[in-house]
Amino acid sequence: MTERTDALQRLRRANEAAVLGELRRSGALSRGELKDRVGLSRTTLFAIVSDLLERNTVVEQPAPDAGQPRGRGRPALEISLNSRGAELIGIDLQRHHIHVVVANCAHEIVGRYSAPVPADSQAAERAAQAIRAVEELVRRENISLAPVQGIGLGLPGLVQNPASADRHTMTPFAGHVAAELGRHFGAPVLTDNNSRLAALAEVTWGAARGFDNAVYLRWSQGVGGGLVVNGSLVHGAHGAAGEIGHTSCDPEGKPCHCGGRGCLEGLISVPALLAACADRGVSARDAEELIGLAAEGRPEVADVLRGAAVTAGRVLAALAAQVDPECVVVYGEPAALDDLVLTPIREQIAALSLPSAPRSIEVRGSTLGGEAAALGGVALLLRTTGQDLAELLDRPASAPAGGHGRDAAHDEGTSR
Template identity: 40%
Template sequence: MLSGMHEHDGPLTRLRRSHEQTVLELLRKHGPLSRAELGARSGLSRTTLHDIVAGLGSSGAVVASTPHVEVRKRGRPVEKLSLNPAAGEAVGIDFARRAVHVAAVNFAHEVIGSESEAHSADLSWPERVDIAQRLLATLATGASENPGDGGRRERPGTVHLDALSAIGVGVVGPITDPGSENAHAQGIDGLPDLLRKRFGVPVLLDNNTRLAALAEAVWGAAADSSDVLYLRLSHGVGGGLVVGGALHRGRYGLSGEFGHVTVDPAGRPCECGGNGCLETRASLDAVLFRYREAGGRADGFAGFLDAAAAGEPSALGVLERVGHDVGGVLAAVCHAVGPGVIVVGGELAETGPALLEPVERALRQQLMPLARHHVDVRRATLGEAGSALGAIALVLHESPLLSHYPQPVSEENA
């Protein structure tokens, strides 16, 4: 990080450096801010702040910009200050069950690009890291070739891999200690070290669904709420909680395991050891199983999405029943934590109102009357890049949502 240079190290110089670090940290955490916003957050006087910002601007650490003409309001445009985009970059990687997603932002909080590639569920960790490295290299070179079957991209800029300061990583399942039995069972106990050796920078590791919750609460559908329940309906079912304006991890990293709330004690066995968990009824495989039991003939999940969009009765009937199951679980969790916003994401959410309307009906029916009109159900907005963006948030610590969050796993204790 660039900073003003001083010839002496007296009390005034140390005080100035402290003020500089305060301003730099605020811009690192919150992205572009006006001078008024910086003053309110830092507590510095207008004169002191003007002097500090001028010095940081001269050194190249901070740059100023105004909104584009089309987004300006009436009156003089408000200048925003941000860290120099060239000061560094952060990368997030989401190792989902059957795909790798990567995203990158610079220190001005500008998204440089994102990439995704699908793979088989049994792919080894070194092979998954190879995919991540290749996707990041694609962002770095700005290559424009077809990403291939199962690949998606959004690339407004080019990543400079030699400017990385850290990598945030999301993985499936509870994250406690990389040396724990849980980590060994997941096969991730060597992952942070593998990534550190590949990229040569610190690695921060956490549950990918919880990181998606963080991203939606920072940049996405729930950015206006301090109490958020996020549910992802994908190959697995999980979620995350933002409680009182802070991301909640739980004592053993088990917060947000909504997929293992029991819906039917006599239901199908779940991989967790229980029976009738929500995951056995609302994961993608479970939905396809229920759809075929109902006589549906579409092949694969993409075919199911097409059938639902076309209004096929068997597909809509399954979504109605899945929505009822999901809404019941959400109601139970709402009674425990009282969120203001529920965000539903994952591939199943692509069915839109066909799923979300039954979810809302069941939720309203099962919530206490007093709570029914205080919970807003929304569809996730960040798509498959959400967990990778949440991993970047973990690196940047750009939000007060992480102010009381336990220190994530890093390569120092890997």
């Protein structure tokens, strides 16, 4: 009996997918047209459409008047995808900032939201912040939350419990936040490190699109990263793969909060850069002012940033020798300075990473900005559920018009 029930459920899902696929391809159709195109019986089709209407996945509305006379019967109705119905939610819950994107059943990004959040909140408050952000986005953009198929959640630091070899065993903090979101929205939650999700987004829609092997460096208040090898995210045995910021550059250097010494994060993070400039007699309030001074040609600031880029380039060169990427993507305030920052990174990789090997490694600035990890949450859902990535809107983060709070230059998020 169970096997028969499972078979019927699989058939139902296949028929539903056929209906949604035809609506994606053809746009609004009458029930009769839809029945003819997908080849389902009238009873089966009407049952599926009724269920989709109840779930807000599709909408039914009068067909446009074609100028033809009609009898006294009811006006013709057409079924179309609910372009405002959100089924996939991507969330990047950073230490100081939150980004949310939602995608509809047609796999188009239909809403974006970004806002600062208090730092160092406990798990329960972090979950509440994420729930409030999603609900605020829904309210602002007048989005109908269709039955949510899944939530892709990005968090800073380790998500998998490093004491466990089971990648599904999360840290208590990550587990609590994911569980609260799942309970509130009644949907499965896939959770990963936010820098790792950003790497996936850049490969899917951003600067590394078209490449199967990429390294992502997140360089801001903290330093993190993500690795995509042969088209798949790399997690490692304990969920710690891609922690570029905790590569030790000086074993005798300053202690790091990770327990190591002389970590890259302590040398090149924005707080470290501000401190280095202050030691040279130049005061900058924040990253924006720091980058402005460098762009204006302030020599002390330029020297600090160039030196940091050389250090980052050496670490990336060593990593490139191990994972052999086609592309390195750099996100963060310093990445806006191509000649001063990205060029030294390119030079270090060319000089130190198998220089005699006939290969080319692109070094590019991020094109998705602060939204990358939230978009990565959506990409993770699409890949996990086997959906077609090409159906998602081609440029999910390039047009800020009509959005809210999406200025990546002011993003204070960090992977650590």
